[in-house]
Amino acid sequence: MTATVPQELTTFQEVNLFLDDSVERLGLPDSLREMLRQPWRELRVQVPVRMDDGRIEVFTGYRVQHNGARGPYKGGVRYHLQADRDEIRALASLMTWKNALVDLPFGGAKGGVRCDPNQLSQTELNRLTRRYTLNIAHLLAPNRDIPAPDMGTNAQTMAWMMDAYGQLHGHSPAIVTGKPVELGGSLGRDSATGRGVAFILQEAAGDLGLNLDGVRVVIQGYGNVGSWAASILHEDGCRIIAVSDVQGGTYNPKGIDVARLDDQKRAGIGVSEYPDGERISNDELLELDCDILIPAAIDNVINHQNAPRVKARVVFEAANHPITFAGDQILNDRGITILPDILVNAGGVTVSYFEWTQNLQEFKWEEERVNQELRKVMSKAYRAVRQRVVAQGINYRQAAFDIGVGRVARAVELRGFV
Numbered sequence: 001m002t003a004t005v006p007q008e009l010t011t012f013q014e015v016n017l018f019l020d021d022s023v024e025r026l027g028l029p030d031s032l033r034e035m036l037r038q039p040w041r042e043l044r045v046q047v048p049v050r051m052d053d054g055r056i057e058v059f060t061g062y063r064v065q066h067n068g069a070r071g072p073y074k075g076g077v078r079y080h081l082q083a084d085r086d087e088i089r090a091l092a093s094l095m096t097w098k099n100a101l102v103d104l105p106f107g108g109a110k111g112g113v114r115c116d117p118n119q120l121s122q123t124e125l126n127r128l129t130r131r132y133t134l135n136i137a138h139l140l141a142p143n144r145d146i147p148a149p150d151m152g153t154n155a156q157t158m159a160w161m162m163d164a165y166g167q168l169h170g171h172s173p174a175i176v177t178g179k180p181v182e183l184g185g186s187l188g189r190d191s192a193t194g195r196g197v198a199f200i201l202q203e204a205a206g207d208l209g210l211n212l213d214g215v216r217v218v219i220q221g222y223g224n225v226g227s228w229a230a231s232i233l234h235e236d237g238c239r240i241i242a243v244s245d246v247q248g249g250t251y252n253p254k255g256i257d258v259a260r261l262d263d264q265k266r267a268g269i270g271v272s273e274y275p276d277g278e279r280i281s282n283d284e285l286l287e288l289d290c291d292i293l294i295p296a297a298i299d300n301v302i303n304h305q306n307a308p309r310v311k312a313r314v315v316f317e318a319a320n321h322p323i324t325f326a327g328d329q330i331l332n333d334r335g336i337t338i339l340p341d342i343l344v345n346a347g348g349v350t351v352s353y354f355e356w357t358q359n360l361q362e363f364k365w366e367e368e369r370v371n372q373e374l375r376k377v378m379s380k381a382y383r384a385v386r387q388r389v390v391a392q393g394i395n396y397r398q399a400a401f402d403i404g405v406g407r408v409a410r411a412v413e414l415r416g417f418v
C-alpha cells in the first residue's frame with residue numbers, strides 16, 4: 001500500500017486511494033481505473049424551502065450516480081451539515097464497491113442535502129424532501145436510480161419521496177426503499193444494517209479469536225445503525241460498555257442496559273443522560289479500552305491524530321468511511337484488525353434490495369425470511385473476503401475492495417465500454 005499519505009485529502013480522494021490500491025493489486029489498466037474513479041453522473045440542485053415562519057431558506061442538494069455497470073444506481077440520501085459534493089461522491093463510490101461485494105444487481109449512488117435536520121420541523125422536512133425529490137426526479141426510476149435512508153433521513157423521509165415521485169409518475173413503491181411497511185416497505189429493513197453488523201461479527205468472531213459472551217463493545221452513534229447493532233449484540237451476549245450520540249456518550253464498564261437506553265431514546269432523551277453511566281465525550285469514547293469498537297455515526301472520526309490512541313482490538317466500520325486513509329495505516333501498523341464499511345454495513349442495502357424485489361413482484365416476505373436471506377448474503381460475503389485475506393495475506397479492507405472493484409471492472413469490460 002502507498003507508504004506516505006498527505007494528510008489533507010478530501011474524503012473522495014481518500015476513498016480513491018483504497019481504489020487505486022486495489023486497481024494495482026488486480027493489475028487493471030489505467031483507462032479502466034479512470035472509469036472506476038469518476039462518477040458517471042452528478043447533479044447539484046437548489047432546494048428552496050418555505051420555513052414555518054414564512055421565510056424562504058435555500059438549501060443545496062446532490063445526487064451522485066457513481067457507477068451503473070452492474071445495474072440501477074442504489075444508495076441513500078443524507079441530511080447533514082457536512083453533506084457536500086465531495087462527501088456525497090465518496091459515499092456514492094463506496095456504494096458501488098459495496099453492492100458489488102455483496103453481489104447485488106446494483107450500481108452505486110448517494111444523495112444528500114446540506115442541512116441540520118434536527119433544526120427543522122416535520123413540515124419543513126416534508127417540504128424540503130419534496131422539493132429535493134422533484135429537482136432530482138429526472139435521474140430517478142425504479143430501474144434507474146433507487147434512493148434509501150441514510151444519516152438524518154428515515155422511513156418517513158422515504159414516504160415523502162415516494163409520494164412526490166408518484167405525483168409525477170403515478171404510484172411507484174419501487175422508487176425508494178426503507179419505506180414504512182404500510183407503504184410497501186420490507187419487514188426487517190429498519191433493523192437490517194445493525195443486524196448485518198451483528199451477522200458479520202458472529203461470522204468473524206472465531207477467526208478473530210473473540211468470544212461474544214461478555215466481549216466489551218463500544219458504539220459511536222445511536223441512530224438507526226448504532227441502536228439496532230447495540231440491541232442485537234446485547235442479545236448475543238456482548239457487553240455494551242459505551243455508546244454516544246451527537247451530544248456525547250455514556251460509559252459503564254459493567255455494561256449498559258440497552259432496553260432501558262432505548263426507552264430513554266424513545267422519550268427523546270440523549271444517551272449521555274443515561275443515569276447509570278459516566279458521561280464521556282465522543283473523542284474519549286473512541287479511545288476507550290475495549291475489544292470491539294463500532295463507529296456508527298459519521299465519516300473520518302478515526303484519523304492520524306487519534307488512531308495511535310485507539311485501544312480496541314478490532315474495529316467494525318458500521319458507518320461509512322469512519323477511518324481516514326492515514327488512520328487506517330496507523331491501525332494496521334498497530335495490529336488492530338479493521339472489518340471494512342463495505343462489508344460490515346452492507347445489510348441495509350441488502351434488505352433494500354429485498355424490498356425492491358418485493359415491490360416489483362407485488363409480494364411480501366415474512367420477516368423471518370428477510371432475516372434468513374440477509375444472513376446468507378452477509379455470510380457469503382464475509383467468507384469470500386476471509387478466503388482472500390488468508391490466501392493472499394492482505395487485510396480485510398483490501399480483500400473486500402478487490403472483490404468489489406474486480407466485479408465492477410469485469411461488468412464494465414463485458415459491456416464493451418473499453
Ligand code: NAD
Pocket residue numbers: 149150151152153193220221222223224225226244245246247282296297298299318319320345346348349
Ligand atoms: P442516524 O441519523 O439514524 O443516526 C446517526 C447517529 O450518529 C445519531 O445517534 C447521531 O446523534 C450521531 N451523530 C451524528 N453526528 C455525530 C457526530 N458528529 N459525532 C458523534 N455522533 C454523531 O444515521 P444512521 O442511518 O444510523 O447512519 C449512521 C452511519 O451508518 C452513517 O455513516 C451511514 O452512512 C451508515 N449507514 C447507514 C445505513 C442505514 O441503513 N441507515 C446503511 C449503511 C450505512
